[in-house]
Amino acid sequence: MTDLATEFTGHSANGAVNLRFPESEYRARLARTRALLAERGLDALLVFAQESHFYLTGFDTAGYVFFQVGIVTASEGLLTLLTRTPDKRQAEVNSLYDDVRIWLNAEGADPAQDLRTLLEEMGLRGGKVGVEYATYGLTAANGRSVDAALEGVCALEDASDIVRGQRLVKSPMELDYTRAAGRLADAATLAAIEAARPGAFDTALSGAAVTAMLGAGADMPSGGPLVNVGPRALFGRGIGGPRSIEQDDQVLIELAGSACRYHVVIEHTVSVGRTDPRQVSQMGVAIEALERIKEAAVPGERLGTLDDIHRSVLDGAGFQKARYAACGYALGCTFKPTWMDVPPMIYSGNPLVLAPGMVFFVHIMIPDTETGLVAGVGQTFAIGEDGHGVETFSTLPLQLWQAG
Incomplete structure (x- = not known):
């Protein structure tokens, strides 16, 4: 029986020390997700649903009310998170995200443009990318910003069901x-x-x-x-x-x-x-x-x-x-x-x-x-x-x- 306070402590492959499930269970979920992406012909998934962040990586935060996105590629690779500074330490020690990038609050800040730069850096220009649109973690305004920023960069497809279906x-x-x-x-x-x-x-x-x-x-x-x-x-x-x-x-x-x-x-x-x-x-x-x-x-x-x-x-x-x-x-x-x-x-x-x-x-x-x-x-x-x-x-x- 699982205790309410159970945490699987010890360093994971990326250095995370506190996870609520064994790392092997998260890795199996990620493997199924990558297989589903490949079946759909998608090169990556933009994770906006907080439930998906938690299910795939253990990341637990309220920061999804702002702009926060995880990138899971169909091929094996680093798990990347774009978030704000208050969520940085939690992502580092309570998740399997390997690469935590920060967008900064400022007048005229546009994290969707930061996402565009990140996807280009990851070699996803010209790729087909799934997006979790059906979630409280992506407001209509932020969704429009993502669509605008990635126009001509990636072909976007609604992939809200890929992780939800597994769960x-x-x-x-x-x-x-x-x-x-x-x-x-x-x-x-x-x-x-x-x-x-x-x-x-x-x-x-x-x-x-x-x-x-x-x-x-x-x-x-x-x-x-x-x-x-x-x-x-x-x-x-x-x-x-x-x-x-x-x-x-x-x-x-x-x-x-x-x-x-x-x-x-x-x-x-x-x-x-x-x-x-x-x-x-x-x-x-x-x-x-x-x-x-x-x-x-x-x-x-x-x-x-x-x-x-x-x-x-x-x-x-x-x-x-x-x-x-x-x-x-x-x-x-x-x-x-x-x-x-x-x-x-x-x-x-x-x-x-x-x-x-x-x-x-x-x-x-x-x-x-x-x-x-x-x-x-x-x-x-x-x-x-x-x-x-x-x-x-x-x-x-x-x-x-x-x-x-």
Whole structure:
């Protein structure tokens, strides 16, 4: 079992001393990436997604909110990073990047031009280069700058799927971190439920959840917690401005535990004070849908089938107008602003074929605007081997929780 504080210390081939996975696992990921680049006829990949930096090299930073790019060539060669000064030392000792180049903040600075110079230096002029466009690590403005700077230098192609596709199936060690994240999510949820009482602010529940998970050694999750009280419990997103719990009320709790940036999300609904029998029935429908989805989540099945079940159960119970158009998404190692590791989303018609080691969060959300009641429940699970069912990363019971 992987400990939350595990680091594989000792000098790697490039001098890195602190990595969260054995160097051999990173090298295997890089080898698969280079093979995929060669298959696509690409000479290099421009890595802008922070998740890809972490997956391929171990590089962990928040610097992706500026301009930060890694260059992975299809042929064996140095791994090169272009970043800002505050990220330099982390890249040197916590990643497999061999060559760390710095662009400097200044009036009129254009790191895309620095990237152009770097690619020319690496002999990539006239080459075909893949770009990770579909990421929070490349803003629209920076993407336009890259396109403009490399016009006439390289032929660019969207290659956002090359690393993302690999990350869908988790390695044994990635699943160990996911199991640890599940334990953290359970502890955080229980802490939030215990704090749910009349007069308590929703922010107090969030604070209890975060304190519990961080006290147990978690990373700060890349989103949430989402704690919505009263009429807000029908919302599908968090909202600013504290709201206190009333004498007879409802609370929706959706949060993630995070271990080594790997996330497990769970969702539960709490009835504070008197419980409306209609909400109990509503929760029964949500739980039935979730359980049937887990039974159907087997290798070889299409991902869209899971949402077909979601729709069938809720529509059959009269909640067609209330339900969502999707019932979940992939999870893995993600950075702010979201724990959602998408694509893929779980929607009807999604053709992705399920395989062992894929991890998904499925939540059944029934916000009934006619009664003002909500039933929300969700779990994260991994697709198991044939005949073994899913592995669920939460031990909390599926029920309408009572508090206050």
